[in-house]
Amino acid sequence: MSYPSSNLRNWFDQGGQAYARFRPEYPTELASYLASLAPDRLLAVDVGCGNGQLTRLLAEHFDAVVGFDPSADQIAHTAPQQNVNYACAPAEGLPLLDRSASLITAAQAAHWFDLPRFYAEVHRVAAPSAILALISYGVLRLDGALGERFEQFYWQEIGPYWPAERKLVDSGYATLDFPFAEFPGPDIAIRLEWNLEEFLGYVSTWSAVRSAREAGREDLLHDFAADMAGHWGDPATRHLVSWPINMRIGRV
Template sequence: MAADPNPARNWFNQGGQTYARFRPEYPPRLAAFLASAAPGRQLAVDVGCGNGQLTRLLAPHFNAVVGLDPSADQIANTVSDERITYRCAPAERLPLADGCASLITAAQAAHWFDLPAFYREVRRIGAAGGILALISYGVLSLEPALDERFQAFYQDEIGPYWPPERKLVDSGYATLDFPFEELAAPPLEIRLEWRLAEFLGYLSTWSAVRCAREAGREDVLLRFASEIAQAWGDENTRRSIAWPINMRIGRL
């Protein structure tokens, strides 16, 4: 059955666990590459780990993994694993011993950090020759029939509601200060096949969507949802969505 072009459902009102449900998963190749670059496999530390998407991927490659996030709500939505320890902590005060970590990652999080303070902690807990990787994924792309409408929404309609830090993500962290011996990263992407509800559920996790709602501009969101639903067709049809993975990776 085709989607209603004027749906009564508010796709952007998904409840409190949307981040864990709808954030795209990183490909296993990313964790395998990061582990191959690290000088050892004793400990990996994922800073700003959220609900543990990258943390879980690192676990098979290391003897132990620590996931750290300042949000207790995010930690509460992690999935337990005997190799992973999750703790609430900010990026600027890492509760770990000196020289303990072969790999330190920050996925879709570094733009929120006080970078000089974070880098001091990285140098303190990092093992000799250890690896720091700042990872982000860029603006998604849809199938051609849908992508033009989405890009207009992203750039022009929801664009004014993004925090300034979003520009750092869009640039792949290219403009971030990164005072480490930089290494080349392979081309990687996230590619998923999503139904309409999953796609709009993901959009509902955006800080810009939250800001638009708080500004009383839910009409912008509902208009886009209606128009993309009409272009999507049957809401249960799976459509291809891709995000480029960007990385700044350096040796300590």
């Protein structure tokens, strides 16, 4: 079964809802683990929350959760939840009371922050013995020929179009300054089974894809989509896709 060529041409032109639809969800065990570290379950704060992927998982463990993101578009795609509030705010200026947050998280976002100013806010809003967790997920993994073609695309073809901050994500934030009492987290991964549309939809959300299009290199995208379709088999077939979760965790 072949994939219609018109769909391959348009796979990266998903519109504003693609981020909410295709970004991988964090596993519930991540929120459970983070909650187990907090000194109490009163308030969790998710900074750079996007459309609330981690925020809503934390809501299962805390009396109240607040998600902040500087993008009104991201906040507009959050889902209402009884004990969760969302607001537009930068990481460096959180509209929170002093010493109020038991857990502060930043998932796939800290590489965009002005870290010294963000850390100053963390110290201000953190309750005694609060936990700060900077979370990222690593490069997507696929098996076999799919994985080989994806790695070629990621590291060699689309690589030059990533912003410089992306290197921080690829390293699991290992090189970020982290002036807190740090301890290692457990091995946790995101694991999904995706069809071809879901896989290409996820790739379409990358800032590097937008940059490549703006640079007139849509040929890279078309060739990659066609090659992946050829390796995928039936486009409805679901292949295992995984991302290792990296964490910098500290007690404030």
